[in-house]
Amino acid sequence: MTDPKSSKDGGRSLFWGCVSQIVIAAILFGGGVWWVYNDFVLGADVKRAGKIFWAALSKTRQLSATKHRAYFVVFDATGHYITIYEDTDNSRTFTSADDRDAIGNPVKLPFDVTFAKVPGPWLGVRPDGSLIWPPEGTPDIPSAEFDRLLADPATANGDVILEKTETGERACIDLDPVTGIVRKIAYPRK
Numbered sequence: 001m002t003d004p005k006s007s008k009d010g011g012r013s014l015f016w017g018c019v020s021q022i023v024i025a026a027i028l029f030g031g032g033v034w035w036v037y038n039d040f041v042l043g044a045d046v047k048r049a050g051k052i053f054w055a056a057l058s059k060t061r062q063l064s065a066t067k068h069r070a071y072f073v074v075f076d077a078t079g080h081y082i083t084i085y086e087d088t089d090n091s092r093t094f095t096s097a098d099d100r101d102a103i104g105n106p107v108k109l110p111f112d113v114t115f116a117k118v119p120g121p122w123l124g125v126r127p128d129g130s131l132i133w134p135p136e137g138t139p140d141i142p143s144a145e146f147d148r149l150l151a152d153p154a155t156a157n158g159d160v161i162l163e164k165t166e167t168g169e170r171a172c173i174d175l176d177p178v179t180g181i182v183r184k185i186a187y188p189r190k
């Protein structure tokens with residue numbers, strides 16, 4: 001026959017065992033949620049904006065290579081849109097004579113994300129893939145300098161910086177003018 005006292009103790013220890021398991025599960029779940037939030041939700045818009053810019057530049061390089069003509073990524077003055085233009089007059093600079101490419105409808109950045117810094121009003125790509133940097137634009141940041149500045153979020157910089165106005169989250173992008181590639185996209189936290 002079961003001793004009613006020990007049965008009561010057993011029930012109590014079972015209860016506390018369940019409670020501790022629930023607490024551990026809650027901590028693990030909370031940690032998991034935080035990890036997911038930190039890695040996927042926080043900065044999701046600037047990450048998406050970085051990919052949009054990367055895709056637009058890749059498309060521009062592809063057009064330049066296949067059509068043997070310079071093409072331009074043109075930044076809208078509001079900082080929300082980018083459009084691809086052809087160097088129609090072959091001047092190797094963006095002018096009013098240049099046509100917007102047929103496929104190049106303006107691409108909008110995610111809500112509340114803007115270009116906080118760009119090389120200039122436009123960025124050109126030669127048929128060999130190298131970049132035409134706007135002469136009146138902000139000078140290229142060399143890759144070693146980009147990496148050095150990135151070590152401290154307070155000094156982080158980029159040839160292109162995308163920023164979410166509400167949160168201040170940033171995507172800092174390093175371009176290599178010789179190869180024309182997006183060398184690195186970093187997301188420094190302030």
Ligand SMILES: [Ca+2]
Pocket residue numbers: 087088089090091092093094095097098
């Ligand atoms: Ca032109």
Ligand SMILES: [Ca+2]
Pocket residue numbers: 140141142143146159174175176177
């Ligand atoms: Ca650079």
